[in-house]
Amino acid sequence: VTIGPLLTLLLVLALAPAIPGIATRTRALLTGRRGAPVLQLYRDLAKLARKNVVYSRTSTPVFRLGPVLVVATTLMAAVLLPLDGHTALLSFSGDLVAFTGLLGLGRFALVLAGLDTGSSFEGMGASREVTVSAFAEPALFLCFTVLVLASGEVSLAGMLGERLAAVWPVAAPSLVLAAAALFMLALAETSRVPVDDPATHLELTMIHEVIVLDHSGPELALILFGNALKLALFGALVVSVLVPRGLLSPWLAVLVLVAGLAVVAAAVGIVEASMARLRMNRVPQFLVAASALAVFGVILLLR
Amino acid sequence: VIALLLAVGLILTGAGAALALRRYPRLADRSYAGLLLSGCTLGVARSIMVLRGGPAVMVTLPGSLPGGAWMFGLDPLSAWFVVLVLGVGACAAVFGLGYMAPEREHRFVGGAHALLALLLVALVGVVTAQAMVPFLAAWEVMALSAYLLVMFEYQRADVRRAGLIYIVLTHLSTLALIGMFAALAANSGGHSFAELGQGNQAPGTARTLALTLALVGFGIKAGAVPVHFWLPGAHAAAPSHVSAVLSGVMLKVGIYGLLRILSLVGGAPAWLGWTLFGVGLGSGILGVLWALAQHELKRLLAYHSVENIGIILLGLGVGTLGMTYHRPGVAVLGFSGALLHSLNHALFKSLLFLGAGSALRATGTGIIDELGGLARQLPWTAVAFGVGSVAIVGLPPLNGFVSEWVVFRALFAAGPSPEPLRFAVIGVAGLGLIGALALACFSKLDGMVFLGSRRVHESSSLPAHDPAASMLVPMLVLAGACIAIGVLPGLVLEPARAIAISVTHATETEVSAYGTASGDAARISTLGLGLFALSGALLLLRRSAGGLAAPRRAPTWGCAAATATSRMQYTASSYAAPLLAAFGPVAGVREHREANAYRSHPADPVQDDAVLPAWRSLKRWSDRLRGIQGGRLRWYLLSVVFTLLALLYYLANARRMP
Numbered sequence A: 001v002t003i004g005p006l007l008t009l010l011l012v013l014a015l016a017p018a019i020p021g022i023a024t025r026t027r028a029l030l031t032g033r034r035g036a037p038v039l040q041l042y043r044d045l046a047k048l049a050r051k052n053v054v055y056s057r058t059s060t061p062v063f064r065l066g067p068v069l070v071v072a073t074t075l076m077a078a079v080l081l082p083l084d085g086h087t088a089l090l091s092f093s094g095d096l097v098a099f100t101g102l103l104g105l106g107r108f109a110l111v112l113a114g115l116d117t118g119s120s121f122e123g124m125g126a127s128r129e130v131t132v133s134a135f136a137e138p139a140l141f142l143c144f145t146v147l148v149l150a151s152g153e154v155s156l157a158g159m160l161g162e163r164l165a166a167v168w169p170v171a172a173p174s175l176v177l178a179a180a181a182l183f184m185l186a187l188a189e190t191s192r193v194p195v196d197d198p199a200t201h202l203e204l205t206m207i208h209e210v211i212v213l214d215h216s217g218p219e220l221a222l223i224l225f226g227n228a229l230k231l232a233l234f235g236a237l238v239v240s241v242l243v244p245r246g247l248l249s250p251w252l253a254v255l256v257l258v259a260g261l262a263v264v265a266a267a268v269g270i271v272e273a274s275m276a277r278l279r280m281n282r283v284p285q286f287l288v289a290a291s292a293l294a295v296f297g298v299i300l301l302l303r
Numbered sequence B: 001v002i003a004l005l006l007a008v009g010l011i012l013t014g015a016g017a018a019l020a021l022r023r024y025p026r027l028a029d030r031s032y033a034g035l036l037l038s039g040c041t042l043g044v045a046r047s048i049m050v051l052r053g054g055p056a057v058m059v060t061l062p063g064s065l066p067g068g069a070w071m072f073g074l075d076p077l078s079a080w081f082v083v084l085v086l087g088v089g090a091c092a093a094v095f096g097l098g099y100m101a102p103e104r105e106h107r108f109v110g111g112a113h114a115l116l117a118l119l120l121v122a123l124v125g126v127v128t129a130q131a132m133v134p135f136l137a138a139w140e141v142m143a144l145s146a147y148l149l150v151m152f153e154y155q156r157a158d159v160r161r162a163g164l165i166y167i168v169l170t171h172l173s174t175l176a177l178i179g180m181f182a183a184l185a186a187n188s189g190g191h192s193f194a195e196l197g198q199g200n201q202a203p204g205t206a207r208t209l210a211l212t213l214a215l216v217g218f219g220i221k222a223g224a225v226p227v228h229f230w231l232p233g234a235h236a237a238a239p240s241h242v243s244a245v246l247s248g249v250m251l252k253v254g255i256y257g258l259l260r261i262l263s264l265v266g267g268a269p270a271w272l273g274w275t276l277f278g279v280g281l282g283s284g285i286l287g288v289l290w291a292l293a294q295h296e297l298k299r300l301l302a303y304h305s306v307e308n309i310g311i312i313l314l315g316l317g318v319g320t321l322g323m324t325y326h327r328p329g330v331a332v333l334g335f336s337g338a339l340l341h342s343l344n345h346a347l348f349k350s351l352l353f354l355g356a357g358s359a360l361r362a363t364g365t366g367i368i369d370e371l372g373g374l375a376r377q378l379p380w381t382a383v384a385f386g387v388g389s390v391a392i393v394g395l396p397p398l399n400g401f402v403s404e405w406v407v408f409r410a411l412f413a414a415g416p417s418p419e420p421l422r423f424a425v426i427g428v429a430g431l432g433l434i435g436a437l438a439l440a441c442f443s444k445l446d447g448m449v450f451l452g453s454r455r456v457h458e459s460s461s462l463p464a465h466d467p468a469a470s471m472l473v474p475m476l477v478l479a480g481a482c483i484a485i486g487v488l489p490g491l492v493l494e495p496a497r498a499i500a501i502s503v504t505h506a507t508e509t510e511v512s513a514y515g516t517a518s519g520d521a522a523r524i525s526t527l528g529l530g531l532f533a534l535s536g537a538l539l540l541l542r543r544s545a546g547g548l549a550a551p552r553r554a555p556t557w558g559c560a561a562a563t564a565t566s567r568m569q570y571t572a573s574s575y576a577a578p579l580l581a582a583f584g585p586v587a588g589v590r591e592h593r594e595a596n597a598y599r600s601h602p603a604d605p606v607q608d609d610a611v612l613p614a615w616r617s618l619k620r621w622s623d624r625l626r627g628i629q630g631g632r633l634r635w636y637l638l639s640v641v642f643t644l645l646a647l648l649y650y651l652a653n654a655r656r657m658p
Helices: A003-015 A018-030 A040-050 A061-080 A095-115 A120-151 A162-189 A217-242 A250-274 A280-302 B002-020 B025-051 B076-103 B109-128 B132-153 B157-185 B193-199 B205-222 B230-237 B240-250 B252-265 B270-292 B297-324 B328-363 B379-393 B399-414 B421-450 B469-487 B490-504 B508-514 B518-544 B572-587 B605-628 B633-656
Strands: A054-056 B057-060 B071-074 B552-554 B589-593 B598-602
Touching: A003 A061, A003 A217, A003 A250, A018 A040, A018 A217, A018 A250, A040 A217, A054 A061, A061 A095, A061 A217, A061 B518, A095 A120, A095 A217, A095 B379, A095 B399, A095 B421, A095 B518, A120 A162, A120 A280, A120 B421, A120 B572, A162 A217, A162 A250, A162 A280, A217 A250, A217 B518, A280 B421, A280 B572, B002 B025, B002 B057, B002 B109, B025 B071, B025 B076, B025 B109, B071 B076, B071 B109, B076 B109, B076 B240, B076 B252, B076 B328, B076 B469, B076 B490, B109 B132, B109 B240, B109 B252, B132 B157, B132 B193, B132 B230, B132 B240, B157 B193, B157 B205, B157 B230, B193 B252, B205 B252, B205 B270, B205 B297, B230 B240, B230 B297, B240 B252, B240 B297, B240 B328, B252 B297, B252 B328, B252 B490, B270 B297, B270 B421, B270 B572, B297 B328, B297 B399, B297 B421, B297 B490, B328 B379, B328 B399, B328 B469, B328 B490, B328 B508, B379 B399, B379 B421, B379 B469, B399 B421, B399 B469, B399 B490, B421 B572, B469 B490, B469 B518, B490 B518
Parallel strands: A054 B552
Antiparallel strands: B057 B071, B589 B598
């Protein structure tokens, strides 16, 4: 284990709460409002960490385990990504299956924590969350297939590292398609417009927000941080695919990552400013479109 | 050899004890459990010796039995499945003692125990037989003892119906296998597996026919779509610990059979590989989709067996394609994925069935929408069931992840191969979809059964509690195995890989480019332990946060609604509805809308839309022939005369031919 990937990981952890802030601020500016400060989420987290918690009388330890697992799994998933563009803290062949599996475990824990309250609102949110993810997962695997076929490597560190930079000129069309699909997935996985609207205030139209309705205090802080970190990870995937950093020096690679994350965050904000959320039954079509982009990428490489 | 025969002897003695000591139930239970457990332990220990590189054994039963020499053997492939049969079988049998105890007053429980022991012995016979006739004999004993166990509650009409469909389908499977052996025997000099294999190394009509029949026969037994429809009914009708053996173990003899036949004929044509691949994907996706639509606990679990058989067949398909297109690395990954998932599915599916049985005994109902909140009343069952759920969804750090990871690697390894093998890489999207749908299904099951609160009217919810230790311990042992394999995958990866290499007849150097699995196993352990450590650290850290010192208790937030009742909770049907709606008619949900009522119930599209209509029209057509059987003697005599004449004419012509 070298110090480089570890430092980059700590940097990403520190910067993650700024990403939703940038997205929300961009959205506000584009729609003619001033909006909350970029660093608002840091203040929210600090405030929530000090607050008291309220537990539902129907809930069991499953409810308390949910937020912990959300953060733990997202952190372990981050360990598998080559954030500095070269190596990951932990890497083995087929670790991309572990990456999706860890995110899946986090989702499983969150959904069960929601169902633990016995609230019909949270049941509804849980049902929508698993529906969205059922369509998002194949698309994510297809994006990874593009990367595997392009680079010939089956580990995240391998397929996003130096090999990718070498094959980029040849496989560019497929990789751009995969990056576009990954960006759409980032919106779906972290509950942004057009799949979900983090700013909505009606429980009946929520997905992610309604699952965590009963969470409060430090536990809500964990969930908010986990979601911001997940957005950072998907942003890092998009940046790594679009800007192969395998041949850059580590410092430059990290600088590119930070700038790239800011750009992805701004792009999320632009999408949120320019369109409304989709009707619930349209969401699967949005994700099938993401899969279709990735399938085209695969076909171009299988030719 | 002695150890294995002794193990079988002990298990059979246990069966005898359960039967003979009918008058003394406590003594019968104790001697049955003791004998069976020691037999299973002995068999598992002997098989593990073979798996760790000990010499394979072969025994020929003495005396002159029909159908050539009765040979049984324990090579690594057989040993793998013997571990699975006896390991899971022992847990299920012990659980069965407590589970069946309340039935003792009105049914012959000792008979059911003895039949389960017989079923286990027959299963061991099937996976160790090394010749045609003993294989078929053991196969038939297995099929019939399973039938009698399914029919345990024969007074119920739905049980009888499920039993009928099962016995018809299992005999179709036997018929196909007899045909398969006949086709294989046409080219060979003897009836032992080795001779059958030697005679069929080259492609030919007989070999093609044999492989087709093997696909049908073993496919029915494994429960692959479209011949899966016997499975949900039979597995839901049987007592829960028997369902655990049927779902966890008996389906796997279909997988064993396919692996054995592939290994014997030393390769397969491309169509077989692609068929297995397609059937695997289809069974996986449709199985989990139909599971999602189920309203009944055990039927839902049974459909998940169809899904997991799909994942196993996907691995088998990729492995077969790897053999066909001379990619031993892909073949070994595919076959080891299939073997590992067979073992893992046996562990977590039997765990889930035992957990379902314990919930069933505690509450008296298996309808998901009538349950809820059981985690507070049955905490240990909930923990065990939760471990099984995470495992079956294929999430790290449990065993389901390990085997799905290997199947994924096989699919990804197919990617850089030449055409047409590289197209198999598309299977990763299907496997990803299966995983996500399984997550939806088990979040529904865990959430609706164990979390929230009871959904039926308060007065009808009786106090429920965890079962006795004799039922809890088998569940916890299985859950422990799921965790152990997930955190220390090195335990199983190497043996599975060695068997896969022997099945493909590859050499170590040919597959070394794909890694030796031990380095990866260590990293998966790191990942699992890291996850546990991180969660533990966060839990401790959480304690230091100020607000958690004195948590407040309040009713669930009702979004400004006054009082929430347990009937206002989300139901399992509405939970699954958006996902099922997205798949349309494939999901098989039947809806009934009236002016003031709405009901939905799951149907099996294959059984209810294809097989049963076809069966009814066949019956209608054959009814027209009934006129012949009018009870008049002269018509009978006339038909006998005509038949004789036709036969004589045929014989006369046949004689004339050279």
